[in-house]
Amino acid sequence: MTARMLRLFPGPPEEIALDGAYLAHRLHERGSAGRPLVYASFVASLDGRIALRDPATGESRLPAGLVSGNDFRLFQELQAQADCFVTHGGYLRDLAAGRLDDVLQVGTQEATRDLARWRADNGLAPQPALVIASASLDFPMPDSPARHGQRVVIATGAAAPAERVAQWRAAGHEVLAVGSGASVEGGPLVDELGRRGLRSIYLLTGPRMLDTMMRGHRLSRLYLTTAHRLLGGESFHSMLAGPELGDAGRLRLCALNYDASAPDGTGQFFAHFEPRPA
């Protein structure tokens, strides 16, 4: 049976199909080369955790009760609308260690062939370009981007280790310095990607990248799934790293949907927000 959810806002409550709900946002048409649309998504518990950290080993993990098939479908619909994914060194290390699944391509599984067709019908390249943000530049390059013909760019700061920059360049990779310290800064990264004609940029990243994008006023839209459970845990990650954000953190609710079925009958909210207009 096709999954349904209840749209609670805007307008009077209405039951809608879950499949296609995010494709209808047409994010690829909302950005321009001068002002790319930058979007991020998170799934969080009611107590604001996006991941738990093992206090003994320091290793982080996504707790099983946070994610659901319906949330993953909507995540893939967001992926389908991207010209470009931004990932990072930490994800590539987790991927190589088998701690996380490979989500660097879209529409490659039988269940998501419709998304590959949707990209073709909407004039998007078969796969988004890939930007890897890293300050350390110490990560393994996965082989899936080359297999799928994805353009890969490494982004770092001007103070990143010079010998590693040289190593990646010698291996044939483009390395961009977009930040004055060791880290990537949101504004310079987005400006550079816009100059390359990328209009919809999906941040498959975490708290640090969200922080720099928010401080730089470069995030256009934030998608948030809230799983209706409390996680607890003494050591955890929330959506944002860094000092208090102040007014740059004010967001306006654009839509709120309620999925009563998933993940285990407790339900979840799907919301998206945009920065408050200046």
Ligand SMILES: NC(=O)c1ccc[n+]([C@@H]2O[C@H](COP(=O)([O-])OP(=O)(O)OC[C@H]3O[C@@H](n4cnc5c(N)ncnc54)[C@H](OP(=O)(O)O)[C@@H]3O)[C@@H](O)[C@H]2O)c1
């Ligand atoms: N529930 C969710 O929706 C959700 C979403 C995202 C993440 N998570 C989870 O939350 C935990 C923490 O997320 P995270 O791993 O993304 O943590 P993070 O501390 O934001 O980023 C980790 C790594 O990304 C690179 N990085 C991030 N921002 C950068 C920048 N501005 N410039 C240069 N490099 C940058 C760095 O790599 P280098 O060390 O190579 O320099 C850094 O070590 C993880 O367990 C993750 O799986 C959950």
